[in-house]
Amino acid sequence: MKILIVDDSETSRMITKKCLSICGLEDSEFFDAQDGLEALQVLSQTPVDLLVTDLNMPRMDGFTLVKKIKLSPKMAPPHIIVFSSLASEPVEAELKNYGVASVVHKPLTPEKLSLALEAIHVK
């Protein structure tokens, strides 16, 4: 499985990767990007099975990223999980309109991520 983790924080990307590994995805091929622009570059070259992205990032935020992906179905991963400190209920509802399967509040934990992965049958 190919997984793209998008967050401007290196620490957060590291924690996300650890959580995904604890959730049983340790054999996956991990890619990372620091913001939405970098993520689009990765996606244009490498189709991934799962995108895990933050919202609050410089240059291109997670909102813009999922909107752009929605407009380019060729690069759209089958599953998108958003993890953010900005995930209010209205934001969550809007993100789901753009194809986001699950929204998880930061800090990410294996328990929270496990529930999100179970919901999209990725485990």
Place this chain on the structure above:
Amino acid sequence: MSSNFSQEMDKAMAETFGEVCFLDCIPSSQNLQEGVGQVLFIRVFEPFSGFIEMYLPLEIKKLTIENIHQETWTDILPRKIDDTLLEIMNILAGKFLANLTENSSNYRIGLPQILFEQQAPGVDAKVHLFHYDIEDHLAGVRLVIQGDRHARTGG
């Protein structure tokens, strides 16, 4: 929206330090001394205009960073230390605003920054100071609500 800034900040601090760094954080009656050194800063755009600053002494930074990275402080690159502290600030602000708005309305923040002095609150700002005991070390948070919008928040 909750108007109990103290209660929501206490909860956000306990959750952030507990869940991210496995450290106990409880409100303290002691006041942090002046001359706080490095300041973790984040601007708030919604539901009010203002900012949050966090002051962490070196001992708390060390505990936090070592718990997250599972490495000794001296083996961790300064860039990684800063990145981790900024992420903690980001999580704290998100949790505080989610608590404040009961997660039912939008809140918007800037990107966290490390500053070397406190920011001026500005005219007509409402300033709230909170103090915490984290594993027997004192930390501080300053919430600044600027302009006339703070009236609507009950602050």
